Amino acid sequence: MKSREFTPERLDILAFATDHGTLEGNVDLQTMLRLRAGFHAAATDPSTWPQGHWQATAELRPQTKGAPQVWLHLQAQTAVPLECQRCLQTVQEPLSVDRWFRFVATEAEAEQLDTDADEDILVISRTFDLLALIEDEWLLAQPLVPVHPDCELAFTGSDTFDDAANESEASQTPHPFAALAKMKLDTSR
Ligand SMILES: [Zn+2]
Incomplete structure (x- = not known):
């Protein structure tokens, strides 16, 4: 069993999948500039922001023809302080991502597959930024209209x-x- 070191910010996807690797970590939301740009203006104290946690595993899936496929499973949870669109106070919206990604060799192949594949298609890289993917997924997981589930103004x-x-x-x-x-x-x- 090989034991290679993997860095989430510069991940060699093929090597990670070949090793059937697992990585996990905590994220300080202060480092996620695109995500924090959408935080409620009143949520100014980063010490009150929740932490994020993520886990990723990758595997090779043998094919009857051709090279094995490269798959990555990402799970990532956090909560973000957004503005409740009803009472305009801060609401902590939990975000949970649980997705599979398939990696292909080229951008052209990814574009071709992306329209008909159920899974998300990404382009393989030796320096893949997993934390940027986590941030992308959290951005997508945000509600369009954040509201307290029990907002006082609702009733x-x-x-x-x-x-x-x-x-x-x-x-x-x-x-x-x-x-x-x-x-x-x-x-x-
Ligand atoms: Zn509210």
């Missing part, structure tokens, strides 16, 4: 909160289409 109709009052005022303003529907009703009378 308070009272004027306990100023924002809640504004919210109910806003919801009393007729929607343009509602106004249009009313007009249509009026003319049909």
Whole structure:
């Protein structure tokens, strides 16, 4: 059994798969500049940010014809402080990624396969940046509209909160289409 050292930021994918390698680690979200760019402006203290954790394994899958396929399994969990789109406070959104990737030799092959393959196709590299892939996947896993699952504003109709009052005022303003529907009703009378 060979024992090679693997570095997540500069991973030799083929060697990693050949060794049936496993890597895992923690990530400080401060180092993920693209991810933290989307954090809630009020979440300024990095010591309150959750840590990330990831694990990756790779394997070669023999084919009846041709070279074996190179597969990587990535699991990565964290949570990110985003802005709740309802109460505008910080909401910790958990992110969990569990995906398989298949590596092919060239960009052209990847483009050709990407449209019909179920799995994600990446181009093989001797210096693959696994942490950049983890960041990509976490960016994709983020909800489009972050909201507290139990956001106070979701079920308070009272004027306990100023924002809640504004919210109910806003919801009393007729929607343009509602106004249009009313007009249509009026003319049909
Ligand atoms: Zn909220």
